[in-house]
Amino acid sequence: MSVNLDHIIRVSPRNGQPIVDDVSLTVADGSFTALVGPSGAGKTSLLRIIAGLDPHQGGQVSIDGARVDNLAARERNIGFVFQHYALFAHMSVADNIGFGLSIRPRRTRPTRAEIASRVAELLDLMQLPGVGGRYPHQLSGGQRQRVALARALATGPRLLLLDEPFGALDPLVRRQIRGWLRDLHERLGLTTILVTHDRQEATELADTIALMRHGRIVQAGTARQLEESPASPFVMEFTGDVIRIPGRVEHGLFIADMPDIHAFATTGADGRADVLIRPSDIRLLPERGGAMAWLRQTRGMLGTYDFTTSVGIQGLRFETVVPDGAAPIVVNCALDISAGRIARDDAWIQPVAVTATAVPALRT
Ligand SMILES: Nc1ncnc2c1ncn2[C@@H]1O[C@H](COP(=O)(O)OP(=O)(O)OP(=O)(O)O)[C@@H](O)[C@H]1O
Numbered sequence: 001m002s003v004n005l006d007h008i009i010r011v012s013p014r015n016g017q018p019i020v021d022d023v024s025l026t027v028a029d030g031s032f033t034a035l036v037g038p039s040g041a042g043k044t045s046l047l048r049i050i051a052g053l054d055p056h057q058g059g060q061v062s063i064d065g066a067r068v069d070n071l072a073a074r075e076r077n078i079g080f081v082f083q084h085y086a087l088f089a090h091m092s093v094a095d096n097i098g099f100g101l102s103i104r105p106r107r108t109r110p111t112r113a114e115i116a117s118r119v120a121e122l123l124d125l126m127q128l129p130g131v132g133g134r135y136p137h138q139l140s141g142g143q144r145q146r147v148a149l150a151r152a153l154a155t156g157p158r159l160l161l162l163d164e165p166f167g168a169l170d171p172l173v174r175r176q177i178r179g180w181l182r183d184l185h186e187r188l189g190l191t192t193i194l195v196t197h198d199r200q201e202a203t204e205l206a207d208t209i210a211l212m213r214h215g216r217i218v219q220a221g222t223a224r225q226l227e228e229s230p231a232s233p234f235v236m237e238f239t240g241d242v243i244r245i246p247g248r249v250e251h252g253l254f255i256a257d258m259p260d261i262h263a264f265a266t267t268g269a270d271g272r273a274d275v276l277i278r279p280s281d282i283r284l285l286p287e288r289g290g291a292m293a294w295l296r297q298t299r300g301m302l303g304t305y306d307f308t309t310s311v312g313i314q315g316l317r318f319e320t321v322v323p324d325g326a327a328p329i330v331v332n333c334a335l336d337i338s339a340g341r342i343a344r345d346d347a348w349i350q351p352v353a354v355t356a357t358a359v360p361a362l363r364t
Contacts, residue, residue, distance in 0.1 A: 001064050001159045001191045003027040003050060009058030010045055019045045020056065021215035027193060027208070029064075032185055034202035035195045036238070037212035043195040046212070047161050050193065052076050063159065079152030080161040083168060087136040087147055094119045094132035097150045104155075122150040125184070142166075142173040149181075153188070160185070162194040166201075178204055199239065211235055229352075233343040236276050243282070243318055245275045245337060249349070254342055258316070260291035260309045264338035268349035277340030279318035286323055289334025298322065307335065 003026070010020040020042045027033050035043040048054040050061060052073035061068050068076055087096045095102075098115040110118065123132055126146040136144055145165055152160065166174045182205050185192050196202050202209050203223040210220040219231040223239075230236035247256035249270050253263045256275065262285070280302065284293055290310030295303045296317075303322040323330070342350040 002029040003159065003191065003193070004062040004065075005046075005050070005059065006062070007059040008046070008049060008056050008061065010042075010049060010054065010056045018215050020049065023059075023212075023215070023217055025210055025217060025220060027191060029191055030189060031208060032182065032192045032206045033194070033208045033210060034206035035193065035210050035212060036197070036199065036202045037218075038238075039197075041212040042215040043212055044163055045215075047080075047163050047193065047195055051078050051080050051161055076159075077155065077157050078159045078161060079149075079155070079157035081145070081148045081152045081163070081165045083164040087144060087151070089136055091135075092132065093123075093128075093134050093136070093139070093147050096136070096147060097122055097132075097154055099151060100155045118154060119150075122154060125153075125187075126150045127180070140173075141169050142177060145169065145177070149184075158190060160190045160192045162192065164195055164197065167197070174198075174201070181205065211238060230341075232348065233274075233276055233341075233346050236341065241279055242276050243279055243316070245277065245340070247273060247275065249273045249342065256337070258309055258313055259311055260289040260334045262288070262334055262336050262338070264336075266342055266350050268342050268344070271344065273342050273344045273349060275337050275340035276343055277337050280320050281337075281339035282318050282320045283336035283339070284320060284323050284326070284330060285334045285336055286326055286330050287332055289332060291333050291335075293330040293333050295322065295326075295328040295330070305330075 005023055005025045008020050008023045009018060011017060012019050023046060035046060037043055045054060049056045052068065052071060063076065088099070091099070097119045101110055101115050101118065119132060123129055126149060128143060128146055131139065131143065136147070139147065148165070166177055169177065178201060194205060207222065208220060209223055209226055210217050211226065212218065213234060219226055219235050226235055227239045230239060236242055245256050245258065245261065247254055249266055249268045251270070252265055254266045254273065254275060255263045284305065291307060293305040293307045295305055297304050299319070301321055302319050304317065304319045307316040341348055341352065
């Protein structure tokens with residue numbers, strides 16, 4: 001099932017402020033999409049609008065090309081699982097899973113035998129054979145969430161919405177469940193939208209990641225696209241480790257405030273600016289400055305350095321490639337940060353590195 005969101009707006013019923021602010025997104029049939037972003041970004045709200053659980057004040061939601069804005073949640077045939085979408089404690093696992101089928105109107109309701117057979121099939125699919133007679137409190141957290149998934153899938157939806165379904169599970173179980181969920185998604189030909197705080201989880205599971213902030217989607221694409229071509233400094237900081245180095249652009253050069261960092265050419269306009277760089281893109285240049293870098297630990301080709309400038313400024317710690325033949329303490333060194341991106345006020349003034357033409361560090 002494809003999902004198309006067209007300029008969706010939802011305002012807070014409390015204060016009229018936008019919660020979802022002009023969001024457009026296309027989710028392809030059979031794809032796995034992750035909605036990520038900081039707390040309060042509007043991820044859950046967007047999911048609830050798709051599910052039909054919350055109203056929206058502007059825009060259109062279409063599923064498989066047909067508008068569903070006026071359809072109630074149960075008419076959309078969507079499966080959803082929320083982190084705290086508790087199972088019915090007084091019902092057995094089998095009754096929990098079969099619940100959605102058993103409350104259907106008489107003319108579309110399957111027989112008891114058909115429901116039992118569907119429940120057994122789902123328990124098998126969830127790798128939970130033999131637990132149908134147990135009660136939720138007799139299951140582990142991971143098992144309970146799989147039962148919640150089985151319940152969501154019982155009516156045969158082709159669209160599955162998951163809101164932090166594994167948020168309460170311990171990291172090991174969480175990782176195991178990930179592989180299994182992706183497999184389930186493929187096998188059942190589902191279209192899945194997952195809300196998660198966990199960047200790693202989104203990267204491992206999803207074909208498309210939509211990063212939200214302040215009710216908007218700031219960038220949507222593959223994990224690689226977001227990491228390699230972040231649309232803004234916020235996206236770069238959200239998608240991996242970043243070091244921010246303050247400085248200024250002057251006459252076509254970025255000049256860091258800190259000494260022993262080589263200035264480099266930029267096309268950005270003059271004024272205050274920051275370089276944002278992945279630590280592994282920082283190059284340590286022995287014999288090219290007056291600073292000292294102390295190798296704290298190594299990991300393969302990479303080393304974690306503490307960098308102290310020639311005027312004694314400390315505090316820059318980064319993991320990067322250990323230069324050939326470098327001693328554990330590299331004296332008289334400088335840094336090349338020309339592989340970074342230059343930002344001003346949360347926007348790029350130079351989103352990609354201009355081919356490095358680093359000039360010697362200025363001693364300021
Ligand atoms: N029913 C509501 N009434 C008023 N405000 C709401 C309502 N639902 C959500 N909000 C507000 O909308 C904003 C977005 O909330 P939402 O839960 O969608 O964000 P989120 O990105 O899912 O956050 P989290 O990751 O913490 O779950 C928040 O500021 C929240 O307080």
